[in-house]
Amino acid sequence: MLTKDARERKFIGRNNILKDRNGEIEGILVSALDITExxxxxxxxxxxxxxxxxxxxxxxxxxxxxxxxxxxxxxxxxxxxxxxxxxxxxxxxxxxxxxxxxxxxxxxxxxxxxxxxxxxSNSFKLNIDNYNIVEFIKRMTYSVATYIENKNRVLEFKSDVKNKEIPCDIFVIERIILNLLSNAIKFTDEGDVISVNLLDKDDYIVIIVKDTGIGIQEDKQKIIFESFRQVDKSFIRRNEGTGMGLAIVKLLVELHGGEIRVRSEVGKFTEFIIELPTKQLNQVKESINNYDIEEKNLIDRIDVEFSDVYGL
CATH class of the missing domain: 1.10.287 (Helix Hairpins)
Known part of the structure; x- marks a missing residue:
């Protein structure tokens, strides 16, 4: 059926015969249900x-x-x-x-x-467990030290707490951190500093990945988390990428019930700030040591995430 403004709508129709007390037909009641939505x-x-x-x-x-x-x-x-x-x-x-x-x-x-x-499509499943996020992020940061030093950058790690367990999918957190670190390498120059800082805020943990690189213009900061968006769209841009990395990081952080934002000043710094909830699971799964088992493949996973950083 077409509306007055020529838009198509779909309906389910039903006809009911109306009869009087004597069983004589008085008329027909026609009803329609709009099922367009x-x-x-x-x-x-x-x-x-x-x-x-x-x-x-x-x-x-x-x-x-x-x-x-x-x-x-x-x-x-x-x-x-x-x-x-x-x-x-x-x-x-x-x-x-x-x-x-x-x-x-x-x-x-x-x-x-x-x-x-x-x-x-809501079909991405997390394997959540309680993990010591401080020890894990520290290990992850130093696991890429050689890559970063080969690019003549300075790598730093700081935390205001030694131990803090949070519920997370540890492989997804690994991917988030590796993505942000590879991003930091791409948009810094020799001598710049790349740092990872952790802050304990009781109900949530703050992870800050900061670099002293080229920075991001204020109007570009609003779009960097959108899928397939690139700050530099030119074919002669200084780095490779599809514009999916930060979009995926944001989605993965949000799947953990957290949030991510960016602060930057052109020519001075860029920092990505992640906040993750710390309320632990009551029951710990037997998969708690899965990461230790899979750590032997860590170099391959780093190579994948750093694959668009040339010159390593």
């Missing part, structure tokens, strides 16, 4: 499901050749020691390193696309 919601849910399935399949299709490429690279490195010519060995290491880094970059892109889709 219900149908639109149904279509949106179906579209979200299709979109999720599409990106899940796309992720699989991308990861299959990537895994094969990684396997081929591993095989190539086995022959590295057999190269006797120093010049050829140097070129071999150089080009295999380029291939590996760009494979990681593609993997990061695929993961980001899939995760944004999952979060927006």
């Amino acid at each position: 219900r149908e639109l919601l149904k279509e949106e849910l179906e579209y979200s499901k299709l979109k999720l399935e599409f990106f899940a399949n796309l992720s699989h299709e991308f990861k299959t050749p990537l895994n094969l490429s990684f396997s081929a690279l591993q095989m190539l490195t086995l022959y590295q020691d057999k190269i006797l010519n120093p010049e050829i060995e140097y070129k071999f290491k150089k080009y295999t390193s380029i291939i590996k880094q760009n494979n990681y970059r593609l993997l990061k892109l695929v993961d980001n696309m899939l995760d944004i889709t999952k979060i927006n």
